[in-house]
Amino acid sequence: MSANAPEKLTKKQLSADHPTWCPGCGDFAVLASFFKVLEKLQYPQEKIVTIAGIGCSSRFPYFVNSHGLHFIHGRALALATGVSLSRPDLHVFVFGGDGDGFSIGGNHLEHCARKNINLTYVIMDNYVYGLTKKQTSPTSKLGYKSKTDPTGAIDQPVNPMKKLISAGASFVARSHASQVKHMMAMYERAILHPGFSVVETLSECVVFNGGSFDDSNPRKGGVFETIDEEQHDVTDQHAAFAMAEDQYPGKFGVFYQQERPTKNALEQKWIDDSQARLGGEADPKDLLRKRFAVMK
Amino acid sequence: MSANAPEKLTKKQLSADHPTWCPGCGDFAVLASFFKVLEKLQYPQEKIVTIAGIGCSSRFPYFVNSHGLHFIHGRALALATGVSLSRPDLHVFVFGGDGDGFSIGGNHLEHCARKNINLTYVIMDNYVYGLTKKQTSPTSKLGYKSKTDPTGAIDQPVNPMKKLISAGASFVARSHASQVKHMMAMYERAILHPGFSVVETLSECVVFNGGSFDDSNPRKGGVFETIDEEQHDVTDQHAAFAMAEDQYPGKFGVFYQQERPTKNALEQKWIDDSQARLGGEADPKDLLRKRFAVMK
Amino acid sequence: MTIAADEPPVQGSDHSELSTPPLQDLQNAVIRFAGNSQDGIQTIGGFLARLAGRSAREVMTYMTIPSTISGGPSIFQVHLGSGEVLSAGDDTDFLVAFYQHSYDNHLSSLRDGGICIYDTDFVEPDLSDKRYEFIGLPITSTTIEAIGGSTKSRGKNMFVLGLVTSIFQLDRDKLVGIIERQFGKKDESVLRNVMLAFDAGYAYPIGDVYKNRFSLKAGTSTGSDRVTTDGNTALTYGLLAGGVRFGAGYPITPWSPVMEVLRSELPKYGGLFLQAEDELAAVSAALGYAYAGHLAVTGSSGPGLSLKMEALSYASMAELPLVVINVQRGGPSTGLPTSVEQSDLMQAIYGSHGDAPRVVLAPQDVEDCFYIAVEACRIARKYSTQVIVLSDQALSSRIEVFDEPDWDAVVVEDEGPALEDRPDDFKPYPLDGDTRHAPPGAKMLGGKYPVVTGLEHDEWGHPSANPEMHQKMTNRRRDKLKRLMEEIPTPEVFGDAKGDVLLVGWGSTYGPLREATGLLRDQGKQVSHMQIRHLHPLPKDLGEVFDQFDHVIVAEMNDEGLYGQGQLATLLRGRYANPKIKSITKTDGLTFKIREIVAGVSEHTGNA
């Protein structure tokens, strides 16, 4: 690849290390869909940033040949907030699991959502802790037998859609790793949404939670029920919340979308206003001199 | 007070140090209401436990003459989880501010709610960081001028009712420190609710956010609109969510209540089942011997 | 140090030489199985270890975990011995290579003259390599044939186990008993297939050639079967024996197994373990149990420990008892989650903000994981303090054999919260006495109820910013650990009480250090060894012990830092300001090899 001739960005260029995921893991399909969307959107390769915490799914950045960062467990969104706020030129993507996002990282998700940080977050939800080998996760179904719930999970799981909607996320969707086209559509819409966009993607952990999403996988005899946006007004938060109540496996598609100012824009406005008041970008030395004059 | 003669528990006995709050702070009324409810409920004094994190409001335990614990910022609910789960004989109360509960402690709130830990949590919400002297809090209104938002707050605030409802709290109510009777009613119902019960109580910080709740204080020309439970079915989560959408100052009363098994009960059941399978409480030495036999 | 020294080593790999078997009556054998983690090599390693426990043999195992999630290259090494087995072995005597990559990566682990058994279905060895002996056999195809094809190559591990049993003349019947106990619970056909594979390996003709060459000496029987388990398991049951009934944690490698077993076991004891949303919640909930009057445990590995530092600072101020387990792994950050390292010692002592004194202990082997856990419980209770136990990745997963504890002597009955009435003059933090909390539920006869706080406070626990009070309370929190110091026994010195070199270590380096010391002593060097199990406070009379040696050399698996000293070495120098104290360190994620220690000692003593 030459630096000067802008070539078409292809899956080949975007592919990095071969994923270390187990054969059959749902995460492969998420990766493939992401590549396809990027091929479509043709962002400059160097402007793409993938960020993740810790987990099987969070190994994502290694498998994408773009700038990437593999952070600590649960804090990827907080780190990505810094990247997004300070670098409006970048396309910021965060990938991670249900444990990373809803357990240890649950609070950052809330605050990213209400602040409407401009980035796209894909939760690869397998209803289990994969990397640490089968402990109950916040989305594990009641009765699920894991190493930490040998007699079956007893804690009511998080409802990701409800959580995201009420936290104030401005784009909230749900998809399934067995449905590549659907994933692509969701990711694309999420990426094009200005603000904090989230796609919860059911992604089967074949090793520790095999068959968990068969109910919504037509190839496994399940039903993949998508949201009919003729019927569902995606800007209606109450309708979205009501739909989130549906029993598992529930519906797939965009639950909620509402444009509102991003923190990125609001902070930039403050910067612009401050500098305008000073008559444009000021020399730091002058700013410092002025402030020190007052301290005399 | 003698240890043997069970006397009536009075406000006098329940009063400890004189609160260090500023004169006029809303928190005084919360304390007074709490005393009155305890006078009514007549729990044994030694079985009452008040737990708090850090903040003006979190100084609460010092002012109640009961067993108490003043913990670190944001983790009171997590600590109280340990107390509640291991000591079913106690009445566990957690008090704290909006910063403590919705900012640094936001995740523990979520998980306490979904697990339905048996305790009562009163959020003394003053829409500001009081103890650290006026920084924007997660409930500060847009435009509120603080030391960290000198030109006015720009982050969309948390909607406490939405957050609590969607997290799975089984009793969610809202009250106002200017309305002692209402607070008493809410606290009493919260306490009698089996499971995780929360009362967000607007409590004015007269020093850093004076007048913030006048709109809902009839004595200041506002309207205190209570929820009519003839009209509102408290077990209807969607209705509760819809009501939470009301513009500030919104309604006061019980938004949502639904009995479901507490984690306390579910864990106890597991203990009971395990012990039943062993033919009742076993001698630890026998249990250990049995396990070690298998390792030979 | 693994093959009995009076046997001449085998040279070359010309099979004809083997007609008169030169090796017999092994005291020790180090066998490395190298394959993929899916091959179940851990399983057969475990069987061999358990057999050792039943044969009055010592054993130590060592394994690696693949970095890919789906499995991948992995080894399991078993060191079997009739004498004391102190390490997993620097070099291996036997390598069983399942794949080409196993062969390529592990051949160099064989000692000169060692034997490489390989699967001819997958491995093409360089037979011209005269350093080793090679024995090829079609492991995969023979297994498939034996089982009947349906389960494909599953069962290779059992084939190899049969082979090993035959080569080393192990007790087939005992082993089959162990296998049956394990697989008997499952579907009958499973056990049948397992035994088919095992027997195929046991009967495989190539085994005959070696049958009479290696007979692993049995140890002196102690009469009863011994316990065979890993460090995490020993630690977990130590906590139960110590009276822990409540715990909270969050999964992380290699700590998770401790919490998983506690979560399953505690309900039987009337307690419970909470899987919290994160480590911050876990330590907080554990302090909730402590406040409620229970002895509780929390734990994690490095990253999780960092998250607990604030709450542990609270615990120090409030003087709440707590046992905290840190199963250390390679750092910093996510580092090397499945490698061993001892780089969290400084954090254990100093990681919290403020002067937050707490106790730090480290078990020296698998058996000690049990006893140190019991002791941690005792200290936490007695001094109402936090005790951090520093185990590590190597200890956590390696298997050793030890005697069953004397339960009557060791088990502490959990008395539950002390709910008796408290007198008028009750003070939780008396300036002249021990901390004693009144948990909720206890009546205060004076009418005034206590508040436990992280603010500085007076004897009654009331917040106080009084300068004198802060000074006194800081002293008090420190002095209680000084009282503990008085009761810590001086660690035993292995070897002579005076001499040229005192080798000092802590934690899981015990075995290699002791073995290296033995070797050096055998060479006539005046070297002794001391393993420190109490790291904070340190035992009180170390200075006097050190005075008897010309060199005090501290070996540890962490970095030498900016000034050339490992973490314990820094602490010892900080305490004794004794320039004799020197450091051997390394951070390669592997346990010490004997030769690394020997080399380090020569370097510091100038005897190259």
Place this chain on the structure above:
Amino acid sequence: MTIAADEPPVQGSDHSELSTPPLQDLQNAVIRFAGNSQDGIQTIGGFLARLAGRSAREVMTYMTIPSTISGGPSIFQVHLGSGEVLSAGDDTDFLVAFYQHSYDNHLSSLRDGGICIYDTDFVEPDLSDKRYEFIGLPITSTTIEAIGGSTKSRGKNMFVLGLVTSIFQLDRDKLVGIIERQFGKKDESVLRNVMLAFDAGYAYPIGDVYKNRFSLKAGTSTGSDRVTTDGNTALTYGLLAGGVRFGAGYPITPWSPVMEVLRSELPKYGGLFLQAEDELAAVSAALGYAYAGHLAVTGSSGPGLSLKMEALSYASMAELPLVVINVQRGGPSTGLPTSVEQSDLMQAIYGSHGDAPRVVLAPQDVEDCFYIAVEACRIARKYSTQVIVLSDQALSSRIEVFDEPDWDAVVVEDEGPALEDRPDDFKPYPLDGDTRHAPPGAKMLGGKYPVVTGLEHDEWGHPSANPEMHQKMTNRRRDKLKRLMEEIPTPEVFGDAKGDVLLVGWGSTYGPLREATGLLRDQGKQVSHMQIRHLHPLPKDLGEVFDQFDHVIVAEMNDEGLYGQGQLATLLRGRYANPKIKSITKTDGLTFKIREIVAGVSEHTGNA
């Protein structure tokens, strides 16, 4: 050490003695205002400090913050001097007591012969106490009278300021200028009332008696007005001068003012400061800026620092640059949020899990807060490392006077992310060179984009569990700080380069230690002083400096620990294993008094 020594001290409080004023021409004066925090005593203290800056005088202030939220007893102490002012003063020369509790609690702060000015409306002094002189005047009622009753007692502070201006013959015009600048922005009536109160105090007859007694010598003018500010402010502008444009934090006392000013100021510089939901998010977001190619800052006080330990371990592994401020306060836990302590040093160095080398610096006075921040930025950039700056509560709020920085020399232009293309052979972590990240936005001409990780990795940043690689990379992360060590200047020794005692300190103890050294030297003792600003790595040739002294005594505001050594003393002994290194410690939440240091030195040297 405050009143010029050739003046005989005043004895008794018989006012008739005062007809011939015995005190004149003060070089120094320590004035303590004791009242409630609502009385605005901080305001007048600030005015006096600023006036000093404009009068070529030195100044140092000291204040306490009430533990109640609504305000309460509080003091503000001003040490004004025409010579060097190094501490806020052990004892006060003048006490202004607003209330009985002010009188009761602070009278003992007066030196023998000191003067107590009290408000007769509230205070009943014990006039028979012959150690002090007493001057009573109806401060409250006179103020109310002057202003006209409406604002009640508000304005008492300005009355007292007027009084002090008259007593010490301060430059009234300059002071009025400063007052006008402050209050001029507000409602006109405010300034009028302020001036009414001020003038009433200035003109109050009792002042006349003393007018000629105390005339505070002006210093040698440097021509231009000097800067008067507190440590937090100096630190904040140091960060801006050093090129920091992005930051993230969470409020906590006494760190909050730093983040508040950054949040207001950064937009002007084109940057921004994020108020995060907690400290975990704050440090993570700051690392996000760093990854994005910006020099960033995060900060907190003790509890918040504990929460940052995991992410800082990541930063060490990933080698991301970051400046981290810790404005230390009394610990452990919530401790004493408004008291001073230096007990986070060990945590700063060793608080993260794993071997996570990072830099630790500490400013020695208010001016140095500025320069150390600039240096922190430089080091973080140059070595792509984390720099923790240990300020403290005393430094944060005390006011000093210093020369305006030479902006042209000091300001670092922020160059923003380095987005140039990276060549084929780009390696972020070369084994033989400096770490250089390619931030997102930079094109990789080799076609392969980097992933920054907390796993151990190779030169390209790819995760690697290879033993040798872990060893090499650990060395690399350590060795870059050793390179930094080479460029750290040996701290200047005040006094002779050899002698009996070298007093060593770090951070805000600079002033008291220097003053104590001066005092001891005046007494003919061979005492020198060194303040260490670079704590990790330590400067390289300290050993040689120490060799020139019989005693090396380290004084610090933290606990002596289990082995009788403070935190820096432990580090120095750990490094040099030199038993000459001894410790003076205390944890009473107060800055060192000169006499405490003097006593500590005598104790260690045996010259009582």
